[in-house]
Amino acid sequence: MPQTWLITGTSSGLGASLALAALRAGHRVLATARNTSTASTLQPEITSLGGIWIPLDVNDPDTPTIIQNAINTHADGVIDVVVNNAGYSLLGSIEDMSEAEIESQFNTNVHGPIRVLKGVLPFMRKKRAGTVVNVSSSAGVDGAPGCAVYAGSKFALEGMTESLSKELHPFGIRVLLIEPGYFRTKFFSAFVAPAAGLNEDYVGTPVEAALKLIKAKDGSQEGDPEKAAQRILEVVDGNGMASGIAEKGFLRVVLGPDCWKRFSGKIEGVRENLEAMREIAHSTSFQ
Template sequence: MSPQKVAVVTGSSSGIGYEISLILARNGFLTYATMRNPEKGANLKSIAEKEKLPIRVVQLDVTDDNSTAKAVQTVLNEADRIDVLVNNAGYGLMGAFEDLAIDEIKSQYETNVFGLIRTTQAVLPAMRRQRSGIIVNISSGAGRFGYPAASAYVSTKFAVEGLSESLSFEVEPFGIRVVLIEPGMISTNFFSSVAIAKKSLSPDSAYSQMVKAMEETAGKLMQNASSPELVARIVLDAVTSKDPKLRYQAGKDVEQWVESKKKMSDEEFHSMMKQT
């Protein structure tokens, strides 16, 4: 009998990471639902107890070298393998490019890019030894096209896309696959947790109207947002597939945007986005 598959999910305290942890555990994966503040894992733990699910809550702050190394070591000590890593932890930084403080941009990259790199580098040696594994990177529609007031966030997701494409070539010979998940608008805490650049909040900013307009647009688009369960189901499909694809979109909105970007010239796409 093959050993129970082991999954590690970052940012499992809420939203997409929470649902991914649940669906993986419900489908038999020994799931390490990691989060920077394990007190936020109470709900997951109580569902796990009720449904007798194989979920363990482990502290992991993706911006912290020690925390990341310790969490991965804990998993390997207990389970001796890692079959699935879901790099999900992330947040959005909103604000006009000119208004962004360099420290605000660095923090955005520290979580969305360096956090993902740190966790992946910690897990890869074990996957390489096993000669199997799948790394699922939660990107975004924002990893495929830009939009205003989001240059920092969008550029982190473009970084995740490029990094994943390159990495997939390197690790494939060791039986390891890399998958990108590109959600559209998803109803989670994401928008209430968005960090807004301090300068863009000031009425003195040349861009304050534009940032306000973008906030309103995001609010409107959120009315048709998909559920985090949809993203979790797509992750489950990818990690249980014999031959997973490199990219999966999650949501009708993002499917349409990506399709339009393929069909349209840059200028046509730009003008469509401006109207939206």
């Protein structure tokens, strides 16, 4: 059955691929971008397939009102799926990052999705149905060097989404966390570095090595964003490779063999850590 989707950050990358996948599947798409004139030029197929462009900067405090007006104007007050995809990465040494740079990272990656949710959730609660899709990252489960603030923003999104899945369940609203590994988008080439540059003490450390790896890997990432978009679409629609998964209520959608391997290693490390702390954990009660 055709549904109405609202997707943020659709000018390129995974957001654009997902908008196209949803449109090709027969869904209605409200595609948001900070500059819709540029975005529509970059993604003419979204327009030709019937996508509706909505100018939106998720950093704008008026985001909830802008979204509510768009839903009322272009979707007759109905929204079935919202995808919080807009975001960016601030990479480097945390020492070199200014307060303004750190605040901007969290404003976009954490406060942005909150503003979007405040815009759509009243419609979903009224309908007692809907799907919230928050796009996280492999960095949202496993923090890597050079990614402290970016990973922190994604860890925050992960925790928020876990709670949301429980809070919204009584309203029939499903919540999903998308966790992509390395996909061939502009993510690597578009990351933001601190204006202060890299402190000399970090030269030759894991921070510099991670930044060099990201720059070297740009353009050769193994992940295909169109395939990722198709998998997300199937999870939301409950068909294809995701047939039967929706009924099981899984929260996380892991995309990419690199992400799978990274998560597996994280789980094993956490389990080992937990077992090592068993005696200490049970030694702190009054009795």
